[in-house]
Amino acid sequence: DTAVSQTPKYLVTQMGNDKSIKCEQNLGHDTMYWYKQDSKKFLKIMFSYNNKELIINETVPNRFSPKSPDKAHLNLHINSLELGDSAVYFCASSQVGLAATHQETQYFGPGTRLLVL
Protein backbone atom coordinates (compact mmCIF):
# COMPACT_ATOMS: atom_id res chain seq x y z
CA ASP A 1 0.00 0.00 0.00
CA THR A 2 1.41 3.35 -1.04
CA ALA A 3 1.19 5.85 1.81
CA VAL A 4 1.80 9.04 -0.20
CA SER A 5 1.38 8.83 -3.94
CA GLN A 6 1.97 11.38 -6.68
CA THR A 7 1.00 11.54 -10.32
CA PRO A 8 2.52 11.83 -12.75
CA LYS A 9 5.99 10.55 -11.95
CA TYR A 10 7.49 12.36 -14.92
CA LEU A 11 6.22 15.47 -16.65
CA VAL A 12 7.84 17.02 -19.71
CA THR A 13 6.22 20.13 -21.11
CA GLN A 14 6.82 23.32 -23.02
CA MET A 15 7.35 26.76 -21.55
CA GLY A 16 4.13 28.66 -21.11
CA ASN A 17 1.97 25.59 -20.59
CA ASP A 18 -0.22 24.96 -17.54
CA LYS A 19 0.15 21.66 -15.70
CA SER A 20 -1.04 19.95 -12.54
CA ILE A 21 0.54 17.46 -10.19
CA LYS A 22 -1.65 15.36 -7.92
CA CYS A 23 -0.93 14.01 -4.48
CA GLU A 24 -2.91 11.61 -2.32
CA GLN A 25 -2.19 10.17 1.10
CA ASN A 26 -3.96 7.23 2.73
CA LEU A 27 -2.45 7.71 6.19
CA GLY A 28 -5.35 9.69 7.61
CA HIS A 29 -3.08 12.68 8.18
CA ASP A 30 -4.47 16.18 8.49
CA THR A 31 -1.55 18.11 7.04
CA MET A 32 0.02 17.97 3.60
CA TYR A 33 3.00 19.72 2.05
CA TRP A 34 4.65 20.49 -1.25
CA TYR A 35 8.44 20.65 -1.46
CA LYS A 36 10.63 21.56 -4.41
CA GLN A 37 14.07 20.05 -5.01
CA ASP A 38 16.07 21.95 -7.58
CA SER A 39 18.95 20.82 -9.75
CA LYS A 40 21.43 21.51 -6.95
CA LYS A 41 19.44 19.12 -4.77
CA PHE A 42 18.27 21.76 -2.30
CA LEU A 43 14.95 20.65 -0.84
CA LYS A 44 12.69 23.51 0.16
CA ILE A 45 9.09 23.71 1.35
CA MET A 46 6.60 25.53 -0.84
CA PHE A 47 3.20 25.07 0.80
CA SER A 48 1.50 23.40 3.71
CA TYR A 49 -2.20 22.69 4.14
CA ASN A 50 -3.93 21.63 7.33
CA ASN A 51 -7.49 20.34 7.02
CA LYS A 52 -7.75 21.95 3.60
CA GLU A 53 -6.54 25.33 4.85
CA LEU A 54 -3.34 26.98 3.69
CA ILE A 55 -0.89 27.22 6.57
CA ILE A 56 2.50 27.84 4.99
CA ASN A 57 3.20 29.72 1.78
CA GLU A 58 6.90 30.19 1.30
CA THR A 59 6.99 33.15 -1.06
CA VAL A 60 6.20 31.01 -4.02
CA PRO A 61 5.23 32.80 -7.28
CA ASN A 62 1.48 33.04 -7.67
CA ARG A 63 1.76 30.94 -10.83
CA PHE A 64 1.78 28.06 -8.34
CA SER A 65 -1.63 27.38 -6.87
CA PRO A 66 -2.16 24.49 -4.49
CA LYS A 67 -5.62 23.07 -4.07
CA SER A 68 -6.84 20.74 -1.38
CA PRO A 69 -10.24 19.24 -2.19
CA ASP A 70 -10.13 17.15 0.98
CA LYS A 71 -7.69 16.18 3.71
CA ALA A 72 -6.31 13.29 1.70
CA HIS A 73 -5.46 15.27 -1.42
CA LEU A 74 -3.24 18.22 -2.20
CA ASN A 75 -2.78 19.11 -5.83
CA LEU A 76 -0.37 21.61 -7.32
CA HIS A 77 -1.32 23.60 -10.39
CA ILE A 78 1.34 25.59 -12.20
CA ASN A 79 0.46 28.25 -14.74
CA SER A 80 2.70 29.62 -17.47
CA LEU A 81 5.53 27.21 -16.81
CA GLU A 82 9.07 28.59 -16.94
CA LEU A 83 12.41 26.92 -17.45
CA GLY A 84 13.27 27.55 -13.80
CA ASP A 85 10.32 25.48 -12.69
CA SER A 86 12.18 22.35 -13.76
CA ALA A 87 12.71 20.39 -10.57
CA VAL A 88 11.51 17.42 -8.59
CA TYR A 89 8.37 18.17 -6.60
CA PHE A 90 7.67 16.15 -3.48
CA CYS A 91 4.43 15.87 -1.64
CA ALA A 92 4.45 14.97 2.04
CA SER A 93 1.94 14.46 4.83
CA SER A 94 1.93 14.38 8.59
CA GLN A 95 -0.39 14.38 11.57
CA VAL A 96 0.14 17.68 13.28
CA GLY A 97 -0.40 18.07 16.97
CA LEU A 98 -0.49 21.40 18.68
CA ALA A 99 0.70 20.13 22.03
CA ALA A 100 4.19 21.18 22.96
CA THR A 101 5.23 17.59 23.40
CA HIS A 102 3.80 16.31 20.14
CA GLN A 103 6.26 14.85 17.71
CA GLU A 104 5.47 14.71 14.07
CA THR A 105 6.99 12.70 11.28
CA GLN A 106 6.55 13.68 7.68
CA TYR A 107 6.02 11.01 5.06
CA PHE A 108 7.10 11.84 1.54
CA GLY A 109 5.84 10.73 -1.83
CA PRO A 110 8.11 9.43 -4.60
CA GLY A 111 8.35 12.80 -6.34
CA THR A 112 7.30 14.23 -9.70
CA ARG A 113 10.11 15.10 -12.07
CA LEU A 114 9.12 18.16 -14.04
CA LEU A 115 11.13 19.22 -17.06
CA VAL A 116 10.20 22.45 -18.82
CA LEU A 117 11.60 22.83 -22.34
Add this chain to the structure above:
Amino acid sequence: DAKTTQPTSMDCAEGRAANLPCNHSTISGNEYVYWYRQIHSQGPQYIIHGLKNNETNEMASLIITEDRKSSTLILPHATLRDTAVYYCIGRVPGGFQKLVFGTGTRLLVSP
Protein backbone atom coordinates in the same frame (compact mmCIF):
# COMPACT_ATOMS: atom_id res chain seq x y z
CA ASP B 1 15.02 26.23 14.21
CA ALA B 2 18.70 25.57 14.88
CA LYS B 3 21.21 25.83 12.06
CA THR B 4 22.86 22.46 11.58
CA THR B 5 26.26 21.68 10.10
CA GLN B 6 27.15 18.34 8.57
CA PRO B 7 30.13 17.05 6.58
CA THR B 8 29.49 17.09 2.86
CA SER B 9 30.32 13.44 2.32
CA MET B 10 31.42 10.28 4.07
CA ASP B 11 32.42 6.79 3.05
CA CYS B 12 31.73 3.54 4.85
CA ALA B 13 32.52 -0.09 4.14
CA GLU B 14 29.59 -2.45 3.91
CA GLY B 15 28.94 -4.18 7.21
CA ARG B 16 30.73 -1.55 9.26
CA ALA B 17 29.11 1.08 11.41
CA ALA B 18 28.44 4.43 9.79
CA ASN B 19 28.72 7.36 12.19
CA LEU B 20 27.30 10.58 10.81
CA PRO B 21 27.97 13.72 12.87
CA CYS B 22 25.88 16.85 13.10
CA ASN B 23 26.66 20.14 14.85
CA HIS B 24 23.75 22.17 16.17
CA SER B 25 25.35 24.56 18.63
CA THR B 26 22.45 27.04 18.52
CA ILE B 27 19.79 24.47 19.32
CA SER B 28 17.17 25.68 21.79
CA GLY B 29 16.08 23.81 24.89
CA ASN B 30 12.86 22.40 23.45
CA GLU B 31 14.17 21.75 19.97
CA TYR B 32 14.42 18.15 18.83
CA VAL B 33 17.04 16.73 16.49
CA TYR B 34 15.51 14.88 13.55
CA TRP B 35 17.26 12.75 10.98
CA TYR B 36 15.91 12.05 7.53
CA ARG B 37 17.60 10.49 4.55
CA GLN B 38 17.04 10.61 0.82
CA ILE B 39 18.03 7.64 -1.26
CA HIS B 40 18.71 8.54 -4.87
CA SER B 41 15.56 9.49 -6.80
CA GLN B 42 13.29 8.84 -3.84
CA GLY B 43 11.45 11.06 -1.38
CA PRO B 44 13.05 11.78 2.00
CA GLN B 45 12.53 9.13 4.65
CA TYR B 46 12.30 9.66 8.40
CA ILE B 47 14.94 7.83 10.42
CA ILE B 48 14.90 8.90 14.04
CA HIS B 49 14.61 11.88 16.38
CA GLY B 50 15.62 12.78 19.93
CA LEU B 51 15.78 15.56 22.49
CA LYS B 52 18.31 14.72 25.18
CA ASN B 53 18.53 11.00 25.63
CA ASN B 54 20.09 8.59 23.21
CA GLU B 55 17.52 6.90 21.01
CA THR B 56 17.47 3.64 19.08
CA ASN B 57 15.03 2.16 16.63
CA GLU B 58 15.12 -0.53 13.97
CA MET B 59 16.93 1.75 11.56
CA ALA B 60 19.54 3.57 13.60
CA SER B 61 20.78 4.98 16.88
CA LEU B 62 21.03 8.63 17.79
CA ILE B 63 23.62 9.83 20.27
CA ILE B 64 23.16 13.39 21.55
CA THR B 65 25.91 15.06 23.56
CA GLU B 66 25.10 16.21 27.05
CA ASP B 67 25.31 19.89 26.06
CA ARG B 68 23.11 19.09 23.03
CA LYS B 69 25.39 21.00 20.72
CA SER B 70 26.04 17.99 18.52
CA SER B 71 24.75 14.54 17.74
CA THR B 72 25.74 11.41 15.84
CA LEU B 73 23.55 9.14 13.80
CA ILE B 74 24.79 5.57 13.85
CA LEU B 75 23.90 2.94 11.29
CA PRO B 76 25.30 -0.12 13.08
CA HIS B 77 25.82 -2.36 10.06
CA ALA B 78 25.72 -0.28 6.92
CA THR B 79 24.50 -1.92 3.73
CA LEU B 80 24.74 -0.77 0.13
CA ARG B 81 21.11 0.32 0.37
CA ASP B 82 22.07 2.84 3.05
CA THR B 83 23.86 4.93 0.42
CA ALA B 84 21.94 8.20 0.58
CA VAL B 85 22.02 11.83 1.64
CA TYR B 86 21.41 12.15 5.38
CA TYR B 87 19.85 15.30 6.78
CA CYS B 88 20.06 16.48 10.37
CA ILE B 89 17.27 18.95 11.21
CA GLY B 90 16.47 20.90 14.35
CA ARG B 91 12.78 21.26 15.05
CA VAL B 92 10.53 22.66 17.75
CA PRO B 93 7.62 20.31 18.51
CA GLY B 94 3.96 21.08 18.10
CA GLY B 95 2.16 23.40 15.75
CA PHE B 96 2.62 23.76 12.04
CA GLN B 97 6.31 23.36 11.59
CA LYS B 98 8.13 23.10 8.33
CA LEU B 99 11.17 20.93 7.79
CA VAL B 100 14.20 22.99 6.81
CA PHE B 101 16.62 20.79 4.93
CA GLY B 102 20.29 21.72 4.74
CA THR B 103 22.80 20.22 2.36
CA GLY B 104 23.13 16.99 4.33
CA THR B 105 25.86 14.35 4.27
CA ARG B 106 26.22 12.13 1.26
CA LEU B 107 27.04 8.67 2.61
CA LEU B 108 28.54 6.19 0.19
CA VAL B 109 28.58 2.59 1.37
CA SER B 110 30.99 0.47 -0.63
CA PRO B 111 31.44 -3.31 -0.87
